[in-house]
Amino acid sequence: MVGFKISAGAALLSLATRSAAVPVVSEPATTFTSQPAVTPEVRPHTNVTSHGPYTGPSPTTTGALTTDVLAPSIPALPPGPDAYKYPSDGKLHAPMPAPYTPAGGLGTNGSAPVYRVLSDFDYESIALALYQEWIELDLFHWGLATFSEEDFEKAGLTAEDRFLIQYMAEQEVGHATLLSNMLGPSAPMQCTYNYPARNVREFVDFCMKLTRWGEAGVYGFLPHLNARDVAQMLLQSITTEARQQVIFRQFEGLFPMPVWFQVGIPQSWAWTLLAPYISSCPANQTRLVWQNYPALHVLNQPNPARINGSNVWNETLGDYANTLSTEAIAEGESCLESDEVGVNCQPAITRNRSEPLSYPGRQVFLEWETPGKPIGPNNSYVTDTKAGAPAFAAWVSQLNVTYSPLQEIQGNKAWTIQPNMSTFEGDPAINGTIFLLVTDTDLYVTPHNITQLNPHVVALTLYQAG
Numbered sequence: 001m002v003g004f005k006i007s008a009g010a011a012l013l014s015l016a017t018r019s020a021a022v023p024v025v026s027e028p029a030t031t032f033t034s035q036p037a038v039t040p041e042v043r044p045h046t047n048v049t050s051h052g053p054y055t056g057p058s059p060t061t062t063g064a065l066t067t068d069v070l071a072p073s074i075p076a077l078p079p080g081p082d083a084y085k086y087p088s089d090g091k092l093h094a095p096m097p098a099p100y101t102p103a104g105g106l107g108t109n110g111s112a113p114v115y116r117v118l119s120d121f122d123y124e125s126i127a128l129a130l131y132q133e134w135i136e137l138d139l140f141h142w143g144l145a146t147f148s149e150e151d152f153e154k155a156g157l158t159a160e161d162r163f164l165i166q167y168m169a170e171q172e173v174g175h176a177t178l179l180s181n182m183l184g185p186s187a188p189m190q191c192t193y194n195y196p197a198r199n200v201r202e203f204v205d206f207c208m209k210l211t212r213w214g215e216a217g218v219y220g221f222l223p224h225l226n227a228r229d230v231a232q233m234l235l236q237s238i239t240t241e242a243r244q245q246v247i248f249r250q251f252e253g254l255f256p257m258p259v260w261f262q263v264g265i266p267q268s269w270a271w272t273l274l275a276p277y278i279s280s281c282p283a284n285q286t287r288l289v290w291q292n293y294p295a296l297h298v299l300n301q302p303n304p305a306r307i308n309g310s311n312v313w314n315e316t317l318g319d320y321a322n323t324l325s326t327e328a329i330a331e332g333e334s335c336l337e338s339d340e341v342g343v344n345c346q347p348a349i350t351r352n353r354s355e356p357l358s359y360p361g362r363q364v365f366l367e368w369e370t371p372g373k374p375i376g377p378n379n380s381y382v383t384d385t386k387a388g389a390p391a392f393a394a395w396v397s398q399l400n401v402t403y404s405p406l407q408e409i410q411g412n413k414a415w416t417i418q419p420n421m422s423t424f425e426g427d428p429a430i431n432g433t434i435f436l437l438v439t440d441t442d443l444y445v446t447p448h449n450i451t452q453l454n455p456h457v458v459a460l461t462l463y464q465a466g
């Protein structure tokens with residue numbers, strides 16, 4: 001920390017605060033100056049100039065990074081030996097290492113934090129988060145550069161709102177720098193990208209969905225990192241991303257936070273959703289270990305731009321995230337055109353929606369792709385699944401994974417029913433932007449072991465529940 005050097009008025013300040021005889025100075029002096037602190041540089045970055053699908057030569061390296069694989073899956077075990085040892089009775093059970101300092105905790109013994117990854121798990125997780133920060137930086141700039149002021153105004157977004165998007169992009173520069181510093185010289189570089197959105201409404205929906213998996217992808221691995229000091233810094237950036245996600249919901253005229261808990265997902269799910277939007281990366285780019293699952297299309301994905309958002313068929317951009325399409329919304333069907341409370345979905349702090357986007361008991365039609373498709377940067381990754389025959393839809397939201405059986409499975413198509421369940425009484429679990437998977441079994445998993453589901457995943461996407 002660089003200290004402040006007060007060059008004027010110090011005596012006056014101490015008088016004003018210490019002596020009751022001197023009247024309170026209510027006009028703050030403006031003559032104080034402080035020496036500028038040394039500011040760390042950000043990682044060099046550019047405004048990516050080309051966008052669109054990858055058209056270059058076939059890649060020389062394909063598939064996820066790999067090494068010897070010891071087993072097809074991690075066996076499920078009972079709780080660890082100490083899991084029930086601590087009495088949890090509100091009393092202290094060990095001498096305190098210092099005053100006001102209860103015994104225990106990790107990273108609390110005074111050894112200096114070094115903010116460096118400690119394992120392959122750490123490296124691959126932070127590198128994934130960095131790929132995500134880079135795309136956000138580019139995406140926010142791309143939206144501002146691609147759509148005109150008039151386009152934004154038509155979607156109800158003002159110059160002040162555009163500045164907020166610009167500011168979000170700048171936040172990403174900081175996040176990318178932080179993660180790069182913790183990885184070292186091999187940290188993944190900026191790539192070029194390919195976005196599906198064709199207008200502001202679709203752009204906002206895509207940003208809202210992209211920040212959802214960015215946020216959820218980090219929550220999924222954060223408590224599993226070896227390096228607690230790295231986790232600390234990442235936590236302090238991902239909470240910013242969480243705010244971005246809420247702001248994009250507000251830009252979309254959605255209820256800003258329709259859940260009590262934010263969901264966490266495994267890294268491979270986040271990479272599955274992110275990779276299709278990266279068209280190419282520089283020659284010596286650091287590759288990732290994570291799996292790319294086949295795409296899952298929700299044929300009646302709820303459309304937040306419609307007055308009756310659940311009354312839809314095939315209204316997405318056909319992309320991995322099932323981003324909304326405005327194309328088939330006829331006049332009188334767009335909630336942007338209405339001033340009526342419960343119908344109006346102009347950008348706002350919060351909106352009620354009298355026709356919910358989805359509801360328990362809704363029939364949801366699904367279609368999934370087969371594995372083996374080239375995807376991601378330079379088409380150099382390949383979609384894969386290790387699962388058996390599709391049997392269930394898994395609804396992953398808040399603290400819960402709930403299954404509904406697939407019905408009338410025909411090849412790569414089936415339908416299922418949106419389940420009715422609550423996380424706690426009064427908190428319907430399925431709301432907001434959630435994760436929807438096709439699986440071969442209804443494996444019981446909870447937030448800290450959700451990765452155990454990976455070998456059973458056939459395909460995955462986002463579902464716009466509310």
Ligand SMILES: *[C@@H]1O[C@H](CO)[C@@H](O)[C@H](O)[C@H]1NC(C)=O
Nearest residue numbers: 076077443444445446449452
């Ligand atoms: C996940 O954790 C829960 C306890 O929270 C346990 O009951 C379940 O068996 C675990 N699942 C797997 C696949 O390990």
Ligand SMILES: *[C@@H]1O[C@H](CO)[C@@H](O)[C@H](O)[C@H]1NC(C)=O
Nearest residue numbers: 106107108109110111112228
């Ligand atoms: C303190 O904790 C760190 C892990 O946070 C550990 O590596 C180190 O060995 C511990 N030091 C002592 C003196 O116990």
Ligand SMILES: *[C@@H]1O[C@H](CO)[C@@H](O)[C@H](O)[C@H]1NC(C)=O
Nearest residue numbers: 045046047141142144145166
């Ligand atoms: C990138 O473009 C945005 C406008 O879209 C601009 O505000 C920003 O300064 C540019 N950044 C760089 C690094 O050139």
Ligand SMILES: *[C@@H]1O[C@H](CO)[C@@H](O)[C@H](O)[C@H]1NC(C)=O
Nearest residue numbers: 185186187282283284285286
């Ligand atoms: C990639 O190559 C460029 C140019 O040769 C070099 O500056 C950079 O350090 C390399 N990056 C990695 C991760 O090896």
Ligand SMILES: *[C@@H]1O[C@H](CO)[C@@H](O)[C@H](O)[C@H]1NC(C)=O
Nearest residue numbers: 056280281282283284285378
């Ligand atoms: C990916 O494609 C770009 C553009 O064709 C090329 O410059 C780059 O070297 C390729 N990257 C890899 C890892 O092959």
Ligand SMILES: *[C@@H]1O[C@H](CO)[C@@H](O)[C@H](O)[C@H]1NC(C)=O
Nearest residue numbers: 307308309310311312355362
């Ligand atoms: C909205 O659409 C659903 C079908 O998804 C339908 O059941 C409902 O009646 C519609 N509501 C209105 C007000 O039209």
Ligand SMILES: *[C@@H]1O[C@H](CO)[C@@H](O)[C@H](O)[C@H]1NC(C)=O
Nearest residue numbers: 297299313314315316318367
């Ligand atoms: C959805 O629409 C696209 C074109 O907009 C079309 O190519 C595709 O076949 C449609 N899918 C279904 C299941 O109707």
Ligand SMILES: *[C@@H]1O[C@H](CO)[C@@H](O)[C@H](O)[C@H]1NC(C)=O
Nearest residue numbers: 340341342343351352353354
């Ligand atoms: C918004 O929705 C809630 C819950 O349905 C309801 O209690 C409230 O009255 C609504 N407010 C307005 C202004 O429609």
Ligand SMILES: *[C@@H]1O[C@H](CO)[C@@H](O)[C@H](O)[C@H]1NC(C)=O
Nearest residue numbers: 255258356358359428431466
């Ligand atoms: C989601 O939350 C909103 C706001 O509380 C509510 O109006 C809506 O009915 C909820 N949707 C579902 C599917 O529970």
Ligand SMILES: *[C@@H]1O[C@H](CO)[C@@H](O)[C@H](O)[C@H]1NC(C)=O
Nearest residue numbers: 359360361419420421422426
């Ligand atoms: C869902 O369950 C709640 C009780 O948990 C019940 O009040 C509600 O009527 C159910 N909704 C449907 C559509 O079954």
Ligand SMILES: *[C@@H]1O[C@H](CO)[C@@H](O)[C@H](O)[C@H]1NC(C)=O
Nearest residue numbers: 399400401402421422423424
């Ligand atoms: C949802 O998660 C909560 C918290 O772990 C748990 O108490 C509840 O039983 C779960 N609900 C369902 C339907 O699985």
